[in-house]
Amino acid sequence: xxxxxxxxxxxxxxxxxxxxxxxxxxxxxxxxxxxxxxxxxxxxxxxxxxxxxxxxxxxxxxxxxxxxxxxxxxxxxxxxxxxxxxxxxxxxxxxxxxxxxxxxxxxxxxxxxxxxxxxxxxxxxxxxxxxxxxxxxxxxxxxxxxxxxxxxxxxxxxxxxxxxxxxxxxxxxxxxxxxxxxxxxxxxxxxxxxxxxxxxxxxxxxxxxxxxxxxxxxxxxxxxxxxxxxxxxxxxxxxxxxxxxxxxxxxxxxxxxxxxxxxxxxxxxxxxxxxxxxxxxxxxxxxxxxxxxxxxxxxxxxxxxxxxxxxxxxxxxx
Amino acid sequence: xxxxxxxxxxxxxxxxxxxxxxxxxxxxxxxxxxxxxxxxxxxxxxxxxxxxxxxxxxxxxxxxxxxxxxxxxxxxxxxxxxxxxxxxxxxxxxxxxxxxxxxxxxxxxxxxxxxxxxxxxxxxxxxxxxxxxxxxxxxxxxxxxxxxxxxxxxxxxxxxxxxxxxxxxxxxxxxxxxxxxxxxxxxxxxxxxxxxxxxxxxxxxxxxxxxxxxxxxxxxxxxxxxxxxxxxxxxxxxxxxxxxxxxxxxxxxxxxxxxxxxxxxxxxxxxxxxxxxxxxxxxxxxxxx
Amino acid sequence: xxxxxxxxxxxxxxxxxxxxxxxxxxxxxxxxxxxxxxxxxxxxxxxxxxxxxxxxxxxxxxxxxxxxxxxxxxxxxxxxxxxxxxxxxxxxxxxxxxxxxxxxxxxxxxxxxxxxxxxxxxxxxxxxxxxxxxxxxxxxxxxxxxxxxxxxxxxxxxxxxxxxxxxxxxxxxxxxxxxxxxxxxxxxxxxxxxxxxxxxxxxxxxxxxxxxxxxxxxxxxxxxxxxxxxxxxxxxxxxxxxxxxxxxxxxxxxxxxxxxxxxxxxxxxxxxxxxxxxxxxxxxxxxxxxxxxxxxxxxxxxxxxxxxxxxxxxxxxxxxxxxxxxxxxxx
Numbered sequence: 001x002x003x004x005x006x007x008x009x010x011x012x013x014x015x016x017x018x019x020x021x022x023x024x025x026x027x028x029x030x031x032x033x034x035x036x037x038x039x040x041x042x043x044x045x046x047x048x049x050x051x052x053x054x055x056x057x058x059x060x061x062x063x064x065x066x067x068x069x070x071x072x073x074x075x076x077x078x079x080x081x082x083x084x085x086x087x088x089x090x091x092x093x094x095x096x097x098x099x100x101x102x103x104x105x106x107x108x109x110x111x112x113x114x115x116x117x118x119x120x121x122x123x124x125x126x127x128x129x130x131x132x133x134x135x136x137x138x139x140x141x142x143x144x145x146x147x148x149x150x151x152x153x154x155x156x157x158x159x160x161x162x163x164x165x166x167x168x169x170x171x172x173x174x175x176x177x178x179x180x181x182x183x184x185x186x187x188x189x190x191x192x193x194x195x196x197x198x199x200x201x202x203x204x205x206x207x208x209x210x211x212x213x214x215x216x217x218x219x220x221x222x223x224x225x226x227x228x229x230x231x232x233x234x235x236x237x238x239x240x241x242x243x244x245x246x247x248x249x250x251x252x253x254x255x256x257x258x259x260x261x262x263x264x265x266x267x268x269x270x271x272x273x274x275x276x277x278x279x280x281x282x283x284x285x286x287x288x289x290x291x292x293x294x295x296x297x298x299x300x301x302x303x304x305x306x307x308x309x310x311x312x313x314x315x316x317x318x
Numbered sequence: 319x320x321x322x323x324x325x326x327x328x329x330x331x332x333x334x335x336x337x338x339x340x341x342x343x344x345x346x347x348x349x350x351x352x353x354x355x356x357x358x359x360x361x362x363x364x365x366x367x368x369x370x371x372x373x374x375x376x377x378x379x380x381x382x383x384x385x386x387x388x389x390x391x392x393x394x395x396x397x398x399x400x401x402x403x404x405x406x407x408x409x410x411x412x413x414x415x416x417x418x419x420x421x422x423x424x425x426x427x428x429x430x431x432x433x434x435x436x437x438x439x440x441x442x443x444x445x446x447x448x449x450x451x452x453x454x455x456x457x458x459x460x461x462x463x464x465x466x467x468x469x470x471x472x473x474x475x476x477x478x479x480x481x482x483x484x485x486x487x488x489x490x491x492x493x494x495x496x497x498x499x500x501x502x503x504x505x506x507x508x509x510x511x512x513x514x515x516x517x518x519x520x521x522x523x524x525x526x527x528x529x530x531x532x533x534x535x536x537x538x539x540x541x542x543x544x545x546x547x548x549x550x551x552x553x554x555x556x557x558x559x560x561x562x563x564x565x566x567x568x569x570x571x572x573x574x575x576x577x578x579x580x581x582x583x584x585x586x587x588x589x590x591x592x593x594x595x596x597x598x599x600x601x602x603x604x605x606x607x
Numbered sequence: 608x609x610x611x612x613x614x615x616x617x618x619x620x621x622x623x624x625x626x627x628x629x630x631x632x633x634x635x636x637x638x639x640x641x642x643x644x645x646x647x648x649x650x651x652x653x654x655x656x657x658x659x660x661x662x663x664x665x666x667x668x669x670x671x672x673x674x675x676x677x678x679x680x681x682x683x684x685x686x687x688x689x690x691x692x693x694x695x696x697x698x699x700x701x702x703x704x705x706x707x708x709x710x711x712x713x714x715x716x717x718x719x720x721x722x723x724x725x726x727x728x729x730x731x732x733x734x735x736x737x738x739x740x741x742x743x744x745x746x747x748x749x750x751x752x753x754x755x756x757x758x759x760x761x762x763x764x765x766x767x768x769x770x771x772x773x774x775x776x777x778x779x780x781x782x783x784x785x786x787x788x789x790x791x792x793x794x795x796x797x798x799x800x801x802x803x804x805x806x807x808x809x810x811x812x813x814x815x816x817x818x819x820x821x822x823x824x825x826x827x828x829x830x831x832x833x834x835x836x837x838x839x840x841x842x843x844x845x846x847x848x849x850x851x852x853x854x855x856x857x858x859x860x861x862x863x864x865x866x867x868x869x870x871x872x873x874x875x876x877x878x879x880x881x882x883x884x885x886x887x888x889x890x891x892x893x894x895x896x897x898x899x900x901x902x903x904x905x906x907x908x909x910x911x912x913x914x915x916x917x918x919x920x921x922x923x924x925x926x927x928x929x930x931x932x933x934x935x936x937x938x
Contacts, residue, residue: 256450
């Protein structure tokens with residue numbers, strides 16, 4: 001029984017690895033096509049040809065693209081990701097801290113979105129066709145259409161400028177000063193949770209509506225099960241199966257949306273790093289940021305697969 | 319598959335009946351029509367030239383002269399928003415068309431040719447889809463550089479994989495269908511079958527997906543422009559205008575708030591209409607799109 | 608209502624509101640059932656049999672189905688006036704229901720043991736955890752499934768096994784009344800007989816009353832004490848099994864139903880059928896609802912028809928039996 005689940009997960013990991021290689025290769029190749037030499041950008045216009053040659057050789061940029069890619073992959077096995085031209089540091093030295101910073105926004109936002117989204121979705125489904133339902137659905141639609149940067153600006157206007165409750169920008173990691181960190185994270189987390197909350201609300205609503213009509217829900221009512229238990233034990237547990245896929249997808253997406261949030265709130269996370277690196281053509285950094293994001297997304301998918309196995313017994317035996 | 323004339327008119331009647339059944343959808347269509355009107359007749363509606371700088375009237379707040387104030391160069395925000403409608407519409411439509419075209423070409427190729435070509439194309443699409451759309455668009459936007467056509471291309475390419483996937487699935491189902499088998503048995507070549515039977519039947523679901531992606535494409539452009547990776551100034555892009563306004567948030571909030579509101583409104587309307595088009599045209603797609 | 612009466616329904620009307628139409632599913636149904644009695648509720652699809660059962664269970668689809676008038680007493684309790692809490696105490700405990708399709712009646716993400724346990728936990732809260740577990744084991748053995756399989760999920764069982772579990776859930780709290788809604792139609796023919804004998808056996812052992820909804824008259828003959836024939840939302844004939852199956856007096860519709868059963872002992876080439884369809888349930892009809900399909904119908908059938916007792920305990924809703932009723936009454 002467990003073996004089949006393991007088999008499925010191993011199959012998924014294999015597939016993910018292929019995708020991972022393709023993603024990085026693709027990014028690698030595309031980056032080569034970019035006009036502009038990172039070495040020249042770094043050294044500035046006054047650099048001599050000798051200097052440029054020296055650094056180009058030092059970073060290995062004189063080799064053919066596929067050789068560069070192969071070397072990058074091999075070095076990954078030794079825990080080395082390559083050097084950032086711009087920062088003159090080994091990428092692996094700082095990228096995980098950047099990821100951790102990004103996750104301090106993404107993870108609380110995700111938890112918030114899961115709680116609010118599923119609750120609203122259940123409420124809307126239970127009051128289908130009534131005013132509450134229309135209100136929730138309208139809010140979800142608005143949530144999905146709101147530009148996050150604009151939402152951020154509205155929050156800054158309200159909470160910082162008008163009410164003066166929260167400091168506007170800057171970032172303090174929670175492991176440095178928790179109180180200050182929370183203060184500065186409130187707005188980014190709210191904004192980061194906006195889209196996923198809307199998505200989860202819609203998904204939960206439609207999954208619940210699908211489940212409410214099922215015969216087993218009627219069986220449960222015929223047993224005299226209380227309303228609360230019918231919703232939690234019989235409806236929501238079955239509705240969760242499609243919702244979980246969407247949750248996994250959204251968690252990956254959220255790492256993407258933080259690019260905007262980090263730029264607005266000046267948070268030194270993965271997103272800001274990527275923007276800076278793209279602007280200065282710092283190949284190695286872009287390459288590795290994409291790698292880290294992809295690995296994170298693959299990891300999310302794996303967790304989704306495992307959760308499937310926990311929630312849906314039918315998958316375990318398939 | 320030929321549909322007789324009367325069946326066709328019945329189908330389109332049903333389409334409009336279902337599409338217009340909800341008042342919200344009608345309202346959204348009216349708003350979008352009004353915006354399209356703004357875009358086309360911007361020259362007559364906008365009270366000022368959106369590019370004309372007026373250094374005597376910089377950073378004005380809401381007034382009778384300037385409905386939504388002016389920016390740091392004295393340009394009228396309201397006029398720039400009106401002209402911005404053009405940018406949003408054209409980026410939305412163009413990138414969705416690019417995505418649909420690329421996706422359909424790749425999807426039909428993968429589905430019809432099959433084998434190793436199919437594997438390569440679809441693995442590539444998997445790879446692209448494993449990167450969040452915003453990251454991909456920012457990455458491509460950063461590489462292609464700023465400017466209107468580049469933004470369209472960046473957003474269009476980023477959104478293409480879902481079209482490719484949809485088309486390929488459609489092709490595979492069609493290939494199994496009786497009438498395609500029949501036309502193959504009757505000696506129709508693979509190319510002919512593809513052009514006559516497969517491609518026409520892939521168009522409708524792709525149009526649905528295009529409508530549904532319009533809002534997202536507009537939002538992606540706004541994000542790019544907000545980050546300074548999108549439309550080149552002085553073109554009035556709503557996302558860029560919010561970014562400009564952000565610098566003067568304490569002085570004149572309307573400069574950042576107003577253009578954002580228009581992004582929200584347009585994206586919201588497109589999303590609602592997109593959902594309605596899907597429900598009206600093909601409710602079976604509800605799960606898959 | 609006598610001491611022996613478990614279920615008494617009087618003049619029950621049930622309506623479904625669908626889009627802009629009102630479907631009159633049950634129109635003035637009355638029936639009564641004694642403790643331990645098994646009644647077959649027969650009639651064609653759409654006659655309102657399931658709706659009647661759902662009304663007794665108070666499980667009519669919310670906001671769509673509604674009891675508009677009539678009274679419904681179960682075990683001395685007026686069901687229609689009960690609060691939600693009171694009803695919940697009765698559902699699965701005093702009255703429970705076996706549904707038609709076992710494939711979809713069980714929650715796919717709960718073990719079968721837990722699904723049996725759930726109903727026991729609700730209504731037998733005084734029992735300890737061990738006692739509850741033992742009750743689940745007993746219940747599974749009772750319906751013929753080894754109790755070690757209680758940790759398994761519904762998809763690991765066959766259709767017949769699932770129906771056994773549904774029966775175990777329904778009988779776990781030894782209810783006074785079971786409503787079995789075509790419990791065998793979704794199963795293989797070979798399993799059908801097994802299932803009926805299981806239901807029969809358990810019903811006798813637990814002394815449970817039963818309403819068996821079916822359109823199979825053979826099943827009724829085997830399992831039931833009495834029969835009620837439903838047509839277009841009302842009962843048109845009721846009586847003890849022996850009397851109805853004797854065929855001495857038959858409502859024209861009942862006669863049609865019996866005519867539609869193949870007989871092995873007679874050399875008939877073709878089965879008799881009842882021409883036409885049941886009346887549109889959205890329309891209001893005065894008089895006999897069967898008149899439009901009845902070969903013996905006359906203008907007199909347009910006025911309201913009442914039940915006539917043609918022999919003790921045997922009632923027929925048809926004017927043809929007016930005189931039979933009176934004559935018997937005079938005796």
